[in-house]
Amino acid sequence: MVSIQQIEVGYPGKGGVQPVLSGINLQAEKNELVAMVGRNGAGKTTLMKAMVGLHTPLSGSIFLDGTDLVHLGRIELSKIISYLSTDLIHSPSMTVYDLVALGRYPYTRWLGLLEPADKEWIDKAMEYTHVSSFARKSLNDLSDGERQRAMIARALAQDTPLMIMDEPAAFLDVVNRYEIMMMLRKMCREEGKTVIISTHDLSMALHEADKVWLINQGGAVQGAPEDLVLQGMFRNLFQGSRVSVDDQSGAIQLQHPIMGNVSLEGEGMETEWTRKALDRYGFRINDDQPLFRVIVKVDEKGHYWKFQKNDEELMFRNIYELTLLIRNKFH
Numbered sequence: 001m002v003s004i005q006q007i008e009v010g011y012p013g014k015g016g017v018q019p020v021l022s023g024i025n026l027q028a029e030k031n032e033l034v035a036m037v038g039r040n041g042a043g044k045t046t047l048m049k050a051m052v053g054l055h056t057p058l059s060g061s062i063f064l065d066g067t068d069l070v071h072l073g074r075i076e077l078s079k080i081i082s083y084l085s086t087d088l089i090h091s092p093s094m095t096v097y098d099l100v101a102l103g104r105y106p107y108t109r110w111l112g113l114l115e116p117a118d119k120e121w122i123d124k125a126m127e128y129t130h131v132s133s134f135a136r137k138s139l140n141d142l143s144d145g146e147r148q149r150a151m152i153a154r155a156l157a158q159d160t161p162l163m164i165m166d167e168p169a170a171f172l173d174v175v176n177r178y179e180i181m182m183m184l185r186k187m188c189r190e191e192g193k194t195v196i197i198s199t200h201d202l203s204m205a206l207h208e209a210d211k212v213w214l215i216n217q218g219g220a221v222q223g224a225p226e227d228l229v230l231q232g233m234f235r236n237l238f239q240g241s242r243v244s245v246d247d248q249s250g251a252i253q254l255q256h257p258i259m260g261n262v263s264l265e266g267e268g269m270e271t272e273w274t275r276k277a278l279d280r281y282g283f284r285i286n287d288d289q290p291l292f293r294v295i296v297k298v299d300e301k302g303h304y305w306k307f308q309k310n311d312e313e314l315m316f317r318n319i320y321e322l323t324l325l326i327r328n329k330f331h
Helices: 044-051 074-078 096-104 116-128 144-157 174-191 202-208 225-230 233-237 268-280 319-330
Strands: 002-013 016-028 033-037 059-064 081-084 162-166 194-198 211-216 219-223 243-245 252-254 260-265 283-285 293-299 302-309 312-316
Touching: 002 044, 016 044, 016 211, 016 219, 033 044, 033 174, 033 202, 044 162, 044 194, 074 081, 081 144, 096 116, 096 144, 116 144, 116 174, 144 162, 144 174, 174 194, 174 202, 202 225, 211 225, 211 233, 219 225, 225 233, 233 243, 260 268, 268 283, 268 293, 268 319, 302 319, 312 319
Parallel strands: 033 194, 033 211, 081 162, 162 194, 260 283, 260 293
Antiparallel strands: 002 016, 002 059, 211 219, 243 252, 293 302, 302 312
């Protein structure tokens, strides 16, 4: 179990070290995927670096299974914590295998020679992260998704109970982001790891993490994503901005200027997506003095959308054509 107790962290500035987080108390269990979220400058990376020994906390303790990490040396830390930063490795001569092998160096002797057990861990980590097929490729020849898998394989080869990753899905496309998250969840369950990641993808954190550490205004709260939504914690995160979290779905929304009420009739998925499109342009579904009426129907050709305003009635075969008309009329 990870236990952060009364931690204060900061970074050098004018007049000395400037505290960025104070009195932080957080926990993470074994087999748990924790997502650390917060706005830029909240202190997520600073806290992570304190956990892996790259920054010395101003005060407080960080325990892993009862051992205070603050007082451990680099070699000791590297055997219980693996760290994946946002820094990219550029080395034309380094292969994927070479990168993954770096994870074993805390265990090698001063000559740095890999023992059979080390090679077994390297092979296991590459197989687990699906990088074995390009183990001999140069790092510079990898796609973003392949490179990130290789970096995670290096961290897994290190065989530590705690894995800390700063934005592991950054710069990846949607498919690769979710595949990386699925792989991290699998590592927690099958390999008994505690994995703590920072992310700006709040939607992914809400839907994939076991626990969220929400860093905001110099402090932190924690809990299941659903608990934090129900407690209104994410509303606090976006206070003062035009961004909000839908308390029903957990979806991130922009607060568009309200254009007025509209009436919407119909059933099924087509009607729900029509509602989303109207919401994007600032129209609220309400039959009280609506500006216009939209009816979603189906005929032998499929779904169609009927727009009605006073004596005007128009029919469209897709939502784009409907919204194009609305934009031209009301924006």
